Amino acid sequence: METLNEKHAKVFKALCDEKRLHILELLRNGDNCACELLENIDIGQSxxxxxxxxxxxxxxxxxRQEGKWTHYKISEQGSSNAIHLLRELTSTNCTGKKEN
Amino acid sequence: METLNEKHAKVFKALCDEKRLHILELLRNGDNCACELLENIDIGQSxxxxxxxxxxxxxxxxxRQEGKWTHYKISEQGSSNAIHLLRELTSTNCTGKKEN
DNA sequence: ATATCATATTGACAAAATTTGATTTGATGT
DNA sequence: ACATCAAATCAAATTTTGTCAATATGATAT
Known part of the structure; x- marks a missing residue:
């Protein structure tokens, strides 16, 4: 079984690699199919x-599948969730017993 | 030399591990010294x-050092930076040439 | 049915991250 | 100076990630 923290860690795992940040950068300009991405980044297909x-x-x-191509784009919903999650994980809990 | 993406990846590397998320959880309740954290999580001192x-x-x-103890807390500044960074990395670029 | 193209999956390997135990450092107390 | 405690560092062992080449899958075209 997967713990909640493991599930949360997955969200940030997406962002903790140089290559993946590069891919996100490419996706920021819009919808891209894998073959396009492949042309713009120095890694193999697999x-x-x-x-x-x-x-x-x-x-x-x-x-999104389209014929034999797979198109990728940044998910607004997903990004928004990640932002909220990050905010939650780092918010200091003001009702806690231990403020000094 | 460190690329910008490598630098950004480091921020999220902090968040992509189950144990570190657990530590953050403990820190959310306030300032803690390492010895307290150690009592509440199942890992060794090193x-x-x-x-x-x-x-x-x-x-x-x-x-923050205090005598022989090290106290840790979540940085508001640092968290805020991370949130802004995440927002930036996932914002879709509306001036781009490729919207469909 | 066969061929082709785009992408996914697999297995082997290399590289990076994490854990562990031992040792070191630095502060404090006697 | 010596002992003690908290935390950091180191080296070795282990685990996890990421890469590559080969192969499989699934859609399309002939």
Whole structure:
């Protein structure tokens, strides 16, 4: 079974790798198919596929099949969730017993 | 030399590990010294020290020495920076040429 | 059915992250 | 100076990630 922290860690795992941040950068300009991404980044095809899977599983990127192509884009919903999660994880709990 | 993406990745590296999320959880209730954290989490002393270093280097946690104790707390500044960074990294670029 | 193209999956390997136990450092107390 | 405690650092062992090449899958076209 997956703990809540493990689930949360997955969201940020998407963002803790240089290559994946590069991919996000490419996606920021809009919808891209994998083949386009592949042209703009220095990794092999299977490696790209591996990273895209991590990005999609984090929820930050969504994919859409179109014929034999897979298109990717940044998910507004997913990004928004990630931002809220980060805010929650780092918010100091003002009702806690231990303020000094 | 460190690329910008590598620098950004470091911020999220702090958050992509289950144990570090647990530590953040403990810190949310207020300022804690390492020895207190150690009592509340199932890892060894050197391992905790390793994770604290990563958290501090990300900017999300700050440390303060007091005698022989090190106290840690979540940094408002650092958290805020991380949130802004995340927002930036996932914002879709509306002036881009490729909207469909 | 066969061929082709885009992408996903697999297994082997290399590289990076994490854990562990031992040792070191630095502050404090006697 | 010596002992003690908290935390950091180091080296070795282990685990997890990421890369590459090969292969599989699934859609499309002939």
């Amino acid at each position: 490696s790209l596929s591996y990273h895209m899977k991590i990005l999609v599983e984090s929820g930050i990127v969504e994919s | 391992s905790l020290s390793y994770h604290m270093k990563i958290l501090v280097e990300s900017g999300i946690v700050e440390s």
